[in-house]
Amino acid sequence: MAGAGPGALPAAQALTPPVTMTAEDLPTWQTNGIVFALAEADGVVFAGGTFSAVRPPGAEPGTQERAAGNFVALDAATGEPATGCDLSFTIGSGTAMVRALAVSPDHRTLYAAGSFGSVNGAGASSVAAFALPGCTRIPFPVAANGIVRGLAATADRVYLAGDFTQLNGRAHARFGAVTTAGAVDGNWVADADEIGKAVAVTPDGAHVLLGGDFFRVNGAASHALAVVDAGTGDNVRTYPEGFIERNSTVQVITTDDTGFYVGAEGTGGGVFDGRIALDLDTLDERWRDTCLGATQALAVHGEVLYSGHHAHDCSSMGEFPNQERYHLLAQSVNDPGKLGWFPNTNDGLGEALGPRVLATATDVPGDSRDYLWVGGGFTVVDGTAQWGLTRFATGPDTGAPPTPEAHAAAGPGGGIDLSWAPSSDLDDSLLTYRVYRDGGTSPVHTVQAESLPWSRPQLTWNDAAAAGESHSYRISATDGAGNTSALSAPVTATAAAGGGEPYRDAVLADHPALYWRLDETAGTFASDQSGNGNNGFHRGGPQRGVTPAAVPGPQAASAGYDGTDSFTYSDRLFSGQQRFTLETWFRTTTTRGGKLMGLGNLTVGGPSTSQDDVLYMLDDGRLRFGCVISGGSRVLTTSRSYNDGRWHQVAASIGARGMELYVDGVRTNVNSVFTSARNTSGYWHVGGDSLANWANRPSSDYFAGQLDETAVYPAQLTAARVAAHHDAASLPADxxxxxxxxxxxxxxxxxxxxxxxxxxxxxxxxxxxxxxxxxxxxxxxxxxxxxxxxxxxxxxxxxxxxxxxxxxxxxxxxxxxxxxxxxxxxxxxxxxxxxxxxxxxxxxxxxxxxxxxxxxxxxxxxxxxxxxxxxxxxxxxxxxxxxxxxxxxxxxxxxxxxxx
Incomplete structure (x- = not known):
């Protein structure tokens, strides 16, 4: 028997460093509209936007509401309305909005800007100031002739960004500076040719960082981003078009002690939607995140950059492909790779952009925790109705990881192989897994492993059980705070007692890159038994544990696909596969065709928009193998049909002998001209995915029938090896x-x-x-x-x-x-x-x-x-x-x- 696994593991952190915030949203009063601006002072968070009421968490729209004229002050620690700061921003015609809020360094003044004509009934021209605490209006005679979208306050100046071309009647195009008394600083000039959206001051007070739609600043070419002198507005650093793509704009800028960080939004193709980190010393780029999904909000806490957006495609970063949107992410200020922090919202109201602003609340009176506040147009947070506002804290972390899913099978080298998909925890990427055998209360194996939702490398352990022994296993996952999942559903297997499994052994002898036996009896986890740890996942609920299977064995079972939306996919991106072999067993009577196997560019975000290396059935039951080669689709098709309700082996390959198609161990078609497929990347799909643009596209892209024993090999198998696989399925064996x-x-x-x-x-x-x-x-x-x-x-x-x-x-x-x-x-x-x-x-x-x-x-x-x-x-x-x-x-x- 195997022992109790490795020795003492390293001491775990409450959250996986450097993440500082839990992913558990806290009860927070909500708005009935969009929050565009947040600021904090002495434990009070100020929120501005376009809303007319606030209500408690959990309250339905239109119930338990309090009037709020585009502004509300909330207790940072409780999320409830704070007392003594009741402001209402209105406008004579159009929609009043508060687009920017800033607090002075001494926390004694709150500045508000946007598009409004009065505050509490007294006139204002899109800019106002208030004494803290209490929010008493103080003289600040600044008038802008357009929307003000950004504010940055220092001890002696306030910098503004927006649509305006005049401040107090004086020409200042899109950016300006005023004194704390409200006088326009005519000596500070940083005119831009297009809208200013963001403004920030470097920690040393020497420079002002400008972001927006512009292409020129002070007459010099600089697209979307520029650094100017804090005293004069003179250009210090410009960034040519191409540093940020022409059809992208900078929406937000934030800083820490060593760097500044910009978030961008683009329109159309070839855009930059992500984030850039730059060093304050050199003003040069530190790293760049090229995920797609317009970034609207940034905040730094500790060594983590938190961001708000609707990121949906990070394939350019080697991360997730185009899929459902992530609205909140975290990454190190020193590295663009994503950290394990995944709370989420929906797109919500207005432009359907989800989060629009982030702000931190630190040194909150009477509270040892720090908070990350999120404002925007969302109406759902982590699956629960919550409008406009939510917040997270540095602790405690009380959410347990999801329950793992496991699979057990006789190991080809003896014993029992246990495999499982790591859990996807929302704020802990490093989890501890414990394996329990036969209902025992002490683990027989313990291991730590890291994973992210789109990268969950399969974990395995071999229990050195004696031949003929049967054992049952369950697994738990524990995060750094000690929160532990429920035990997984038990899985059972018997160590081989001699004779082996000839078919499995034949497949493994040819070193598959991926091998799904599809013999799991429940769940969404598809175990890769190639030894390469490539996780697979079932979507759309294919039927599990279907018998009879194609190949007999101790755990013989197959998967049944519905021909509508069920399929199995790999979460590992495969690339560079120009010579390969696909192999699977199928059984069907369908007359609607469908994809058996293929490479697609998406996983869970819908049918792939790019497909290659496909093996599919036509409506009449004939089989077709296709690859994109030399700009065209090259296909092989069988002459007879195989939708006869019997099990068949099919193998398709491309290599030195050309394109080949085999059925039941016999080569049926060959094209010796094309010996290499194009170099493409994608995720393997079994049971269905788009077949758009492929010849004689069947009535259904999804296969209705059973699939079993599916493998991908990184080379072209010989005809003898394909036949050997087929014959191994009927060799004498257990x-x-x-x-x-x-x-x-x-x-x-x-x-x-x-x-x-x-x-x-x-x-x-x-x-x-x-x-x-x-x-x-x-x-x-x-x-x-x-x-x-x-x-x-x-x-x-x-x-x-x-x-x-x-x-x-x-x-x-x-x-x-x-x-x-x-x-x-x-x-x-x-x-x-x-x-x-x-x-x-x-x-x-x-x-x-x-x-x-x-x-x-x-x-x-x-x-x-x-x-x-x-x-x-x-x-x-x-x-x-x-x-x-x-x-x-x-x-x-x-x-x-x-x-x-």
């Missing part, structure tokens, strides 16, 4: 016989005289007892073989309450019973010794297995074996009976026979 019950029933202690033999479900519970009985007719062992293993497999029914956290004993039935007559009062006697345990079958629709004592089953071969499932706890289990309409849902007894 075989599994799947038996259905000849009778089954359950009894109910609360209805002592009732018979439940005809029911489609069976039940087990300890208290208020249910017991279930199953009868199997057993064959004799095949000539020259012995029974090596026996496993009872059941499928939990689909009702939400059908799964159970309890475990149940499988016991021999020693008394007589009849399916149509047995009741609780006439229930049969049972043997005292359990033959096996069905561990925590908790997931509705999941398939669970209980390894049984082989000696007892062996003694019953050639006759009948009666089994009972019993429990001692109070959590009931409901599972499908032999009367269930779908035969794949019926209970099964799996008998493994092989050479002695």
């Amino acid at each position: 075989s599994v016989t799947a038996l259905e019950p000849t009778a089954d029933a359950y009894v109910n202690g609360a209805a002592r005289g009732a018979n439940y033999g005809p029911d489609q479900q069976l039940a087990v519970r300890g208290t208020s007892a249910y017991e279930s009985y199953l009868r199997f007719g057993l064959p004799n062992a095949p000539a020259g073989q012995v029974l090596k293993n026996a496993t009872l497999r059941v499928r939990v029914s689909d009702d939400s309450a059908s799964g159970s956290a309890d475990s149940f004993a499988v016991r021999p039935v020693t008394g007589d019973w009849q399916e149509t007559a047995v009741t609780y009062d006439t229930r049969p006697t049972l043997g005292d010794t359990a033959l096996g345990t069905l561990e925590a079958p908790a997931t509705p629709g999941g398939v669970y297995a209980a390894p049984l004592d082989p000696a007892t089953v062996r003694a019953a071969l050639g006759g009948e074996l009666d089994l009972a499932l019993t429990g001692t706890g109070g959590d009931s289990l409901w599972f499908w009976s032999r009367e269930a309409r779908q035969t794949s849902y019926h209970p099964q007894l799996l008998l493994t026979f092989g050479a002695p």
Whole structure:
């Protein structure tokens, strides 16, 4: 047996460094419109935008509202309205808005700007100032003739950015400076030719950072970004068009002690939507993030740059492809790689941009925590209704990681291989995983691993179990704060007892880059058994554990795809595959065709918009293999159809011999002209993805049928090896016989005289007892073989309450019973010794297995074996009976026979 895993692990942090904020959104009052501006002073957060009311967290729109004229002051620590700062910004015509807020360095003055004509009924021209605390209006006679979008306050000046061309009637184009008394500084000139959107002052006060739509500043070429002198406005550093693309603008600028950071938004193709970090000393670029999805907001806390946007495609960064949007992300101020922090919002109101502003609240009176406030047009935060405002804190981290999903199988080198997909935690990328065996409470293996939602390299561990031993495994995930997930659903396997699995061994001998056996019985995890740790995931709910499988084996099962939207994909980006072989087994009667395998540029964001190296079925059942070569689609097509309801092996390759297509081990087509595919990148899809622009596109892009034993090889296999794979599927080896019950029933202690033999479900519970009985007719062992293993497999029914956290004993039935007559009062006697345990079958629709004592089953071969499932706890289990309409849902007894 394997030991308890590695020694003591390094001490864990509450959050995975350098992340400083948890991803758990805190209760915060919300608005009925968009928040554009945030500022903080002495534990009070000021929010401005376009809204007319605020309401408590959880309140529906239009309920429990308080009037708020485009402005509200909130307690940084509680998220509730603060007292003593009631301001209302209005305008005579049009829509009033507060677009910018800033607090003076001494926290004694709040500046507000935007587009408004009065504050609390007193006139204003888009700019105003207020004494803190209390928000009493103070003289600040600044008038702008256009929207003011940005503010930066120092001890003696306030810098403005916007659409204006005049301040107090004096020409100042898009940027200007005024004294704290409101006098326009005519000596400070930083005129731009287009809108100014952001302004910030460097920590040393020497420079002002300008961002916007402009192409010229003070007459010099500088697109979207410029650095000017804080005293005069003279250009210090300009950035030519191309440093930021012509069709992109700088929306936001923030600073820390060593750098400044800009966020951009673009329109059209070839845009820059991401973030740039620049050094304050040199004003040169430190790093660049080229993700797509307009950046609107930035804030630095510790050594982390937090950002607000609708990032949807970071493939240029080697991260996630075009998919559902991330609205909040974090990265180190020293590196553009994403950190493990993934709270999320929706797009929301207005321009549907989600978050529009971020602000930190530190040194909050009476509170040891720091806060990150988020404002915008969103109406949902982390799946819950929340409008306009939300906030996060430096602690505590109380959210447990998601429960891992696991798979177990006999290891090709002996023992049992356990594999699992790392959990995707919202604020901890480094988690600790503990493996528990056979219901034990002490882990037999412990390991730490890092992962991100789009990069979850498969984890594996080999339990050095002796040949013939069966074991069940469950896994937990723990974050740095000690929050621990629920245990995973149990998975069971038996170490090989000799004879091996010829088909698996033949595939592994050719070193596949990816090998999905598709024999998982539940969940969304597709285990890669190539040894390369390439995770796979099922989408759209393909049916799991479908039998019969294409290739016999101890855990023989396949996946069933619905022909509508179910598929399996790799989350690893594969590239440079110019010579390769695709191989899978399929079984179908469809007349709508569909994709069997192919490379696509997307994973979960919808059908791929670019596809290559495709293997698909036409409506008439013929098979086609295609690659894009020399600017065109090159295809091979079989002459006969294979939608005959039988299992077939198909292999397609390209290499030195050209393009080749094999069915059932025999080459059916070849094109020797094209010996190399184009160098492209993508994610492997099985069961479906777009087939747009491919010849004779079938009626459905998605395949309706079963798939099994799917592999991708990084070379062109020889004809002999393809045939060897096909032949290995029928070589003498351990075989599994799947038996259905000849009778089954359950009894109910609360209805002592009732018979439940005809029911489609069976039940087990300890208290208020249910017991279930199953009868199997057993064959004799095949000539020259012995029974090596026996496993009872059941499928939990689909009702939400059908799964159970309890475990149940499988016991021999020693008394007589009849399916149509047995009741609780006439229930049969049972043997005292359990033959096996069905561990925590908790997931509705999941398939669970209980390894049984082989000696007892062996003694019953050639006759009948009666089994009972019993429990001692109070959590009931409901599972499908032999009367269930779908035969794949019926209970099964799996008998493994092989050479002695």
